[in-house]
Amino acid sequence: xPALAFLAALFFAALIDNGARSLVPPxxxxxxxxxxxxxxxxxxxxxxFETVALAFVTTLVCLIIGxxxxxxxxxxxRAGRTLIIFLLISPLLTSIIMRTFGWRAIFARRGxxxxxxxxxxxxxxxxxxxxxxxxxxxxMVHVLVPFMVLSIAAVLEKxxxxxxxxxxxxxxxxxxTISRITFPLSLDGVASGAILVFMLAMGSFxxxxxxxxxxxxxxxxxxxxxxxxxxxxGMAATMSNVLxxxxxxxxxxxxxxIRRSGVT
Amino acid sequence: xxxxxxxxxxxGAAAGVATLPFAHDxxxxxxxxxxxxxxxxxxxxxxxxxxxxxxxxxxxxxxVQLGGPPQWLSQIEANASAPPIHVSLMPVELALAGGAKxxxxxxxxxxxxxLADVPKPFVDMCEGWGVCVNYGAAxxxxxxxxxxxxxxxxxxxxxxxAKGELRAALPGIGWAFTPTILxxxxxxxxxxxxxxVTPGFEAVKRMRPNSVFWNSVTEFPQLLxxxxxxxxxxxxxxIWDAYDxxxxxxxxxxxxxxxxxxxxxxxKVKNAPEIGWKYVDAMLDPEAQLKFAxxxxxxxxxxxxxxxxxxxxxxxxxxxxxxxPFGKIAAVIPEWVNRWNRELRx
Numbered sequence: 001x002p003a004l005a006f007l008a009a010l011f012f013a014a015l016i017d018n019g020a021r022s023l024v025p026p027x028x029x030x031x032x033x034x035x036x037x038x039x040x041x042x043x044x045x046x047x048x049f050e051t052v053a054l055a056f057v058t059t060l061v062c063l064i065i066g067x068x069x070x071x072x073x074x075x076x077x078r079a080g081r082t083l084i085i086f087l088l089i090s091p092l093l094t095s096i097i098m099r100t101f102g103w104r105a106i107f108a109r110r111g112x113x114x115x116x117x118x119x120x121x122x123x124x125x126x127x128x129x130x131x132x133x134x135x136x137x138x139x140m141v142h143v144l145v146p147f148m149v150l151s152i153a154a155v156l157e158k159x160x161x162x163x164x165x166x167x168x169x170x171x172x173x174x175x176x177t178i179s180r181i182t183f184p185l186s187l188d189g190v191a192s193g194a195i196l197v198f199m200l201a202m203g204s205f206x207x208x209x210x211x212x213x214x215x216x217x218x219x220x221x222x223x224x225x226x227x228x229x230x231x232x233x234g235m236a237a238t239m240s241n242v243l244x245x246x247x248x249x250x251x252x253x254x255x256x257x258i259r260r261s262g263v264t
Numbered sequence: 265x266x267x268x269x270x271x272x273x274x275x276g277a278a279a280g281v282a283t284l285p286f287a288h289d290x291x292x293x294x295x296x297x298x299x300x301x302x303x304x305x306x307x308x309x310x311x312x313x314x315x316x317x318x319x320x321x322x323x324x325x326x327x328v329q330l331g332g333p334p335q336w337l338s339q340i341e342a343n344a345s346a347p348p349i350h351v352s353l354m355p356v357e358l359a360l361a362g363g364a365k366x367x368x369x370x371x372x373x374x375x376x377x378x379l380a381d382v383p384k385p386f387v388d389m390c391e392g393w394g395v396c397v398n399y400g401a402a403x404x405x406x407x408x409x410x411x412x413x414x415x416x417x418x419x420x421x422x423x424x425x426a427k428g429e430l431r432a433a434l435p436g437i438g439w440a441f442t443p444t445i446l447x448x449x450x451x452x453x454x455x456x457x458x459x460x461v462t463p464g465f466e467a468v469k470r471m472r473p474n475s476v477f478w479n480s481v482t483e484f485p486q487l488l489x490x491x492x493x494x495x496x497x498x499x500x501x502x503i504w505d506a507y508d509x510x511x512x513x514x515x516x517x518x519x520x521x522x523x524x525x526x527x528x529x530x531x532k533v534k535n536a537p538e539i540g541w542k543y544v545d546a547m548l549d550p551e552a553q554l555k556f557a558x559x560x561x562x563x564x565x566x567x568x569x570x571x572x573x574x575x576x577x578x579x580x581x582x583x584x585x586x587x588x589p590f591g592k593i594a595a596v597i598p599e600w601v602n603r604w605n606r607e608l609r610x
Contacts, residue, residue, distance in 0.1 A: 105490060110490050110492075111490055213476060214608070214609045225438065229334075229438075229443075230602075231334065232598060
């Protein structure tokens, strides 16, 4: 009961309030005016596309980086296992602002990366790396890849290594064993990691604000702007409702696709 | 020998408990919640203004709530009948917006005696919904070691940044006051204004390829130090703060056209305890205001205060700044933000 009351007060009540705010546009406009604007204005449609595309690419990059790390962690790291887990978790113990400002110091025109490239004679003038979609993506992956690694590692841990050994004894190469045996069996972890990273990336705000420099306009950034600058709470509520429904829909589709591939 | 019986002990305890509410009243009549920005502003509230208020109003304590004005205004709006904030700092735009919604109370000399020593324009600019307690200007800040000949005017800044001779750090649309400190003065400099902001947008567009935008007020010095920019627009008091903290390479410059003046006002929230006015009065106290000016490097508004020469040199004279038409700008901010999103992205 206390948990239900807690949810009712802090989650459902807020959702209902958000829903109500989005249905009362100013100036006697019809109740669906905010939603109509989001659905028909190319600017908002593009922002919605950028939000989903960024979350998708971030998830993909996290998977590409995270799977080998998780595999190494579970199958090969013996003595160094604790150290790897610590290194994975340690960024999460630091304030996101500090991490983001750290990236800024690395990517700046007189930062570590540009200075190193110039020192090595690879570039003549500093590159504009900061305030781009690339720097925003790197910052996002840095923040979110631990979630992917830990989700996959937890499932890989449960796969009996003797199954992989049996496949190899029956003539499968290492690559075949991983692609046909290990990976399909670990899809549950991939799914959990992908959903977790995708959802967090959809709502990401601080990293984009400080590393993206306006190169990407996503819904969380626009919601902040509506709240902070224009004070149009109705529009902010509408955008957050759309974002939430879209996230739930995409999560449902992801789960369906994964279940179709044989993982429960 | 006095014998304490169980009965007398219980009676004594009951009497003690019965008098507790009165004892509480005698020592603490209540708590006043005031707002503050972080950093030196918080220090000023806690160490300068709150002690003045408490010394004059025994039994009252002060809670300082940190954050930003849009958040404070939303909190007040959400619970207007029993506001969680009693006295709040506000930029003039939001003081006017909140006043128009009936969230703040009109100020007067009978409620705030120190108001008599504040020049009238500092009350008029808030239309009576509070008073301006200090002000600063959004001047040019530049890297002295890299920029030997800084731009002297908005027009020169735009030309030199557009050519790529300088890189600029400009306030982005994530900063709530960008319309007032960037778009409006640029529009003014190029023949426009509130009613015609197009020249302001055109100027930003020209600078865009060689500019970075800051969306948090603390980003600016880092952008200059890390080489992302050589010059930009920032607040004069913050420039001197950074200078005193070790950024000796940083210098302010007031453009020829006059930087946008940015006053900070204080408002007393409607339905908050009446004693809130006493806190506003403490914030206008001449002695407290001088301490504040020394701490935070912003000029204050009580005309009785005499600034020491070293402080006066740092302040941008208000007559050499431009006073933005806050009310008019507040009305067009949504339109300007929308246009920025579509045309500039940043």
